[in-house]
Amino acid sequence: LVSEVAMGHAGIVLGLEVSRLARNNADWHRLLELAAMSRTLIMDEDGIYDAASFNDRMLLGLKGTMSEAELHILKSRLQGGILNKARRGELELPLPIGxxxxxxxxxxxxxxxxxxxxxxxxxxxxxxxxxxxxxxxxxxxxxxxxxxxxxxxxxxxxxxxxxxxxxxxxxxxxxxxxxxxxxxxxxxxxxxxxxxxxxxxxxxxxxxxxxxxxxxxxxxxxxxxxxxxxxxxxxxxxSPGLRGRMPRQGSGLLQGRVLCGRCGARMRVHYERFEDKLRPYYVCNEAVVRHAGKTCQWARGPAIDEAVSALLLEAMAPTAIEVALAVQQEISQRVEQA
Missing domain, CATH: 3.90.1750.20 (Putative Large Serine Recombinase; Chain B, Domain 2)
Known part of the structure; x- marks a missing residue:
């Protein structure tokens, strides 16, 4: 209907309670605006309206507002009836198995x-x-x-x-x-x-x-x-949302930070004693936890921790620290200026 009115193919819109064509005022006023531009008339059981006329357009807008308020009242009454029935424990809801x-x-x-x-x-x-x-x-x-x-x-x-x-x-x-x-x-x-x-x-x-x-x-x-x-x-x-936020005790450097390269799940840390020391292992047992399946993969922790430590030390070289401090100082100055 809106497309036909916008292209000028409609001369008049006939209907009973035409404000019910839309369920909110935004759609209703958009139709009125297009009808005014294309000189399309609107007619209901009360009479004929010209959307280009200020008085007719104001009356049509008021009817749309009243219709939207009526829908809101009806919905509120229905929701109130459902809630009252629920408070008595008589509301029929889908039951779980059993x-x-x-x-x-x-x-x-x-x-x-x-x-x-x-x-x-x-x-x-x-x-x-x-x-x-x-x-x-x-x-x-x-x-x-x-x-x-x-x-x-x-x-x-x-x-x-x-x-x-x-x-x-x-x-x-x-x-x-x-x-x-x-x-x-x-x-x-x-x-x-x-x-x-x-x-x-x-x-x-x-x-x-x-x-x-x-x-x-x-x-x-x-x-x-x-x-x-x-x-x-x-x-x-x-829980995937909680796991990884709180590092626990242990020598593992990447607790809660390692992701499995096969399935993308977060890997857990497992410790085993070797030569009187606890050696970390990164284990992907998401399938074990969720579906009682088999371990996806595991890796020895010391080699991974050493590689990541070397990378961190290289990235945090004195020159990088100076650059970071300079950037922080510049940001502080901009905050003060703001």
């Missing part, structure tokens, strides 16, 4: 005993092992498959069995549903730098609704809290 809805919308354990036993075994294994990586490694070593339900598309509702990975296991361990709690507002939709909507996880203090003991669960709420504490303590060793 739970189903009854005809009267109650949440119960999945009647499939195989699914129930697999989920219970997962939490029992984490209770014994204490880390998500150990659980993945044990399940894969014993060739135990974990179920997942298709939520959309072809085969919706079917259950597939496959090997579990580290990220899927963390989703299950962090989900309060398995402790019998109803939670709403765990994520919020935000826009990234590319203006694409993404889901951002919120801290528990910012959850809109949390109702413990809302239905039967696989573990107790106290055990869920203990699991969260264990996962938080293990995050320093397993």
């Amino acid at each position: 739970f189903v809805y009854t005809p009267d919308t109650r949440v119960v354990l999945d009647p499939d005993r195989q699914i129930q036993d697999t989920v219970r075994m997962l939490f029992d294994t984490f209770r014994e092992a204490g880390s998500a990586c150990a659980v993945v490694r044990r399940l894969r070593s014993e060739k135990i498959l974990f179920p997942r339900r298709i939520r959309r598309g072809i085969g919706k509702g079917d259950v597939l069995w496959s090997e579990i990975d580290h990220s899927r296991l963390l989703q299950i361990l962090h989900n309060p549903r398995y402790a019998g709690a109803f939670a709403y507002g765990r994520t919020r939709t935000v826009y990234n730098a590319k203006l694409k909507s993404v889901q951002q996880k919120m801290p528990r203090s910012d959850w809109q609704v949390l109702i413990p003991q809302a239905h039967e669960g696989y573990i107790s709420w106290d055990e869920f809290e203990r699991n969260q504490s264990s996962l938080e303590q293990n995050a320093v060793g397993f």
